[in-house]
Amino acid sequence: MKTNRRDFLKALGGVAIFSIVPRNVLGGSGYIAPSDQLTKGIIGVGGMGRGHVNYAGTRLVAVCDVDKKHLEAGKHLVKETIAAYHDFRDLILDPNVDIVHIATPPHWHGIMSVEAAKAGKDVWCEKPMTRTIGEGKRVMEAMRQYGRIFRLNTWFRFADPFYGLGTPVKPLKKLVQSGMLGWPLKVTISKHTGFDWKFYWVGKEYLEPEIVPAELDYDMWLGPAPYRPYNKHRTHGTFRGYWDYDGGGLGDMGQHYIDPVQYFLGKDHTSPVKVEVDAPQQHPDAVGTWRSITYTYEDGCQIVLWGGDYGNPDTPYIAGPNGNVYKNFVCDIPDWEKKLANYPEPEPQITDFLESIRTRQPFALNERNGFRSATIVNMGAVALRLNRALEFDPVKLEFINDEAANRLIDQPMRAPWNI
């Protein structure tokens, strides 16, 4: 029986992966020195991808980009000589790559994640997970079908102080799950508590066609997205302003801000049943701004997003029938810290991606809960584009009685791409 590189490493036992293994232990005829580390390849070495070279315990062995200039820069991310690919499928099929790291614009995330799963690779994917609900479903199915580990890369559900709250999410989760605030809860995510929806990611409604730069394979950059004449504002650095590739500030920051809320509300397995928008009409191509987006769960919990400076600055971050949480984690329940001590801590999560790969236990933010928070973002995008309230079935994962909205769940792709 052939053994792939990872099975081989695993056979040595978990600890061995993380320590230097003496050459003689592994030696033999035809011996190729295996690394003590898992290897990874990054697809998309523009601004995002180049910022993600180092996380402990992995070794970069391949990069891929459809822009020759980016690729050239990517090749020099590490001192060693590494493989450089134009076509992401070549990187995915490279037997030296254990982990596929996807740092492309979102319209590629679904396809690349699924392709990586087919090849038996584990996946690290930048947010937002996918730009349609349908692609998110495909990613979930593929990870399960091929037994892969998936990490969506936003981290606020397990690390770092959470914007204006000034605290990691864990104590918020403890407070919420204790029930002391009452139920249902309303969470308002706005600039007033430090959550900026970055309206500079809006598209331009009129783009003059331009000559495609020689270094860019625009056809491959577009991939599954509909063809539109090239203009540089569509691509590197500003693509978030166009519905075909992302969803503006909502797409950029949505999972950062909303995923921890799903987590502390205990909604990782479900989705809101309703989304309402207050926004100007959206251009079919260029993403615009909005005033508010309101999500309601079946049990009455709500997540409210306020764009720009909209809304009352004194509104609590979390409002409940028995208490509120304000900016800087100020809670108005008397003596709440003492009362809260009687409750258990939130359960530990696997926050080391390599541990997750080694033990095959789901990473803290994986394809399933990641899909749920991406779905909130994508529900918002669909409601904005249609400029109306929508009802959603969190089990069937489709909008209720709204054909136009359901057409935006699975958006057809440009040949030869499918998922």
Next chain:
Amino acid sequence: MKKIYILLAGIFLLGNTTMSQSPSNRTTKTIIADVLAQMPADKQAAYDELIAGLTSTGEEGVIYLVNTINAPGKGTNAPTDYALSGLAHYVSDKGQENARLIVAGAYVKALDIATERETKAFIIRELQICGRDECVDALGQYLAIEDLSGPAARALANINTEKAKQALQAALLRRMGTPKTQQDVILAVGEAKIKINEELISGMIGKGSEEMQKLVLYAISRIGTEKSLEIVRNAAAAAGYKTDKTGANEAYIALIKKIAAEGNAKVAEKAAGDLLDAAMKAGQTQTRIAALEILFSQSSDPTKLLLSSLKDQSGEYRNSALNFASAYSNREMYAGVLKSLPKAKNEVKTDILNWIGRESKINKPDLPYKKNITDQLKDPDLEVRQAAASALMKIGDISTIPALAELLENNDPPVVKAGQNALESFDGDIIPSLVKTIPASADAGKVAALQLLALRKADKAFDTVLEQVKSGSPEVKKAAYATLKDVVVEKDFPLLCSMLESAEEDAIAPLQQAIIASIASQSAADRFAGVSKKMSQVEENKKYLYYIVLSATGDKQALPVIVSGFKNENGIAKDAAFDAIYNWKGIEAANELYAVCTDISGAAYFDRALTAYVRLVSLPALTPENRFISLRKAMEIAKTEDQKNNILRRIGQTETFPAMIYAGDFLDNKPVQQTAANAVMNISANHSEYTGQIVRDLLEKVIQVLDNPDAGYQREAIRKQLNEMPEEEPFKLSDEEEKEGFKVLFDGTNMHEWVGNTVDYTLKRGHISLIPSSSFGGNLYTKSEYGNFVFRFEFQLTPAANNGLGIRTPMEGDAAYVGMELQIIDNEDPVYKNLQKYQYHGSVYGVIPAKRGFLKPLGEWNYQEVIADGDHIKITLNGEVILDGNIREASKNGTIDGKQHPGLLNKTGHIGFLGHGSPVKFRNIRIKELK
């Protein structure tokens, strides 16, 4: 205001409270111009109203709009995009079927008319939204045309009716088009799962390019049956049962899944079993897993399948088996797995325990053989123990708490950690078990138990903690001291005080914290009284131990005591008094801290004193102005760059005008330049009322110096702000106008001369700004009536803006007819390509056309003079006479618009701005009456 409608009394009943003029009876072109000028609608109601209007224009409107689409690179299509896509979305709504049919029909016609490839693609994309069966034929024509076959195939796949399927199938059967268009069609066939003769597709396997193969295999995996199984399997075998660019392996898996889902269990199970073996030989774990998923879906005995899968070498495979089994888990399955647990290999044990934990969270099962799990807490393998502890925590049976607590008694720190993690998140009373475990534990276990007691604020366990304070090893002692503050209550105060008074150095800080915590529930005054009393009883050289406690009482009487300590004491006691001032939470300490900063003898305390001062005077207890003044004082004595930057940042946060000017003084001071620039920028952004040349100059300077990754966006925002910043001086008549007898109607400071819709027309520093709240902005009139006059004013337009100057008009009714309307319109905008001449800017609406082409570019102020002298009307725009005519002459044989203008020859009336839904600005308005 150019709308053409008959005034209906009923409209006012339907409309909103402002003088919304509902646009009934408008011509198609007028409706379209309104839509184009007002899209994108800001509010849903306005959007609905506009699109409903557009819908009423039917085919004519759509075709008109499509004709206005510019070729790529030949000018913006944004207004048309908004209108057409709004229309497509609107009519595809429920209850709009008739409108949808008309609109879709119009798109189909427009598709023929359009010549540009991009225009056609745009229309097809709109049909993808609103098209249904009736569009199939039209779309089908494009299936063989490269560049349009993609959108057309996608639209047809979206329509997904029988007819759409036939159109796609026909394109394949006839083999029309090129390989590229064929690919588009095959992809669409696959996506829509069109049931065509599968051999048509499977016959293409192995032929054509890699990309073609990929699509053919994808399509066959979506529409194929048992008949195609062999040929696809052969392709997968050729690919080595692993993924390649053709996707043969995945197509084979998908096809077996499809056959299984369609109920052909026997064939599917056999194929999946064979695939499992083949993938094993090929060493493709992920393919084996995929085959296993199918086997689970077909298995009559999932428990048996799971148990055999758990014997596999590959952890990926075992864990996938457990994941798949979750869909079928029941008591029998848990029993089977847990019975196998004691004899399983270590890594399998870990997998099973992790799975049991996950299952417990989801299904909360009543598990058999629970003892087998608890037994694993004693397994020699660390990972097994960790997994067992975690699983027990998730199961949450409180009878297992003692067993978990026993892990703390282990000598191996990672085992202790596993127990601590499990207990931390355990939902139940863990305190008694912790208390029990401490004496039996080694240091690591004791520390863990103490930390858990602190986390649960276990005041019941105070004595246990105290015991460790007394007798623990240094490490344990430290942890016990740190725990005290979380387990004390009021009655512990005297004991803690006596401990403090005799404490070794390391213990002082935690004991002080514990004392503070013990009296936290008292009032500030009681706290002060209690602590003072203690201080009075203690020896002089121990008093300093209480300064920080005094500070934490927050009682105002405490501050002088501390300050006097700072002034009079030396050494440790002085330091302690300073710490107490430093930690004081109220504004009262600000002056004391400033005094420390300016006192030479306080040099050692300078940095911390300044930091604390700045923190306190930045509190909202002070007004923004006072905060600024206090911070400026700090800036004057600040020494380091860090200090200065910090102060400047805080100054910026006061958001006062003096703060902006002050920060501006530092824009050339390199070390603090960026902080200063940010301060100026942020204050200015939040306070558009701060205007004038000084502010302009500061912002220009900021644009130059900004240096950070977002600077590009920031510069753009500042420029926008500068453009919007108003002139400030009230308008004054020139000497000449003064002499001639002009009178000011609006000088930028008040709207005393105006009545009507003062909700939408508001005074914005220096000008009247119309921001329409409803679709049509309503009208603003002069209070007085004027007959013959010279009227001079300035106005600024926004893209496609439409307004009008009414003269000699009553306040009710449409001034264009009941009085006279002189058009104000951005007639250069492409949406007005097809305006009638009598609708140009300056025209006497419907009566006398004006010359076009003398408006200033958008965003600049236009200057216009209107002379109305009897029947003679003369209009001069930006120095050019654009209209000079006689209204009586012009209307004697009927007006050119063919409408009745009963008010045209009114002798007198109001002058008014006639809103038409677009933002417009006016300023510097004056009039001279002619006798």
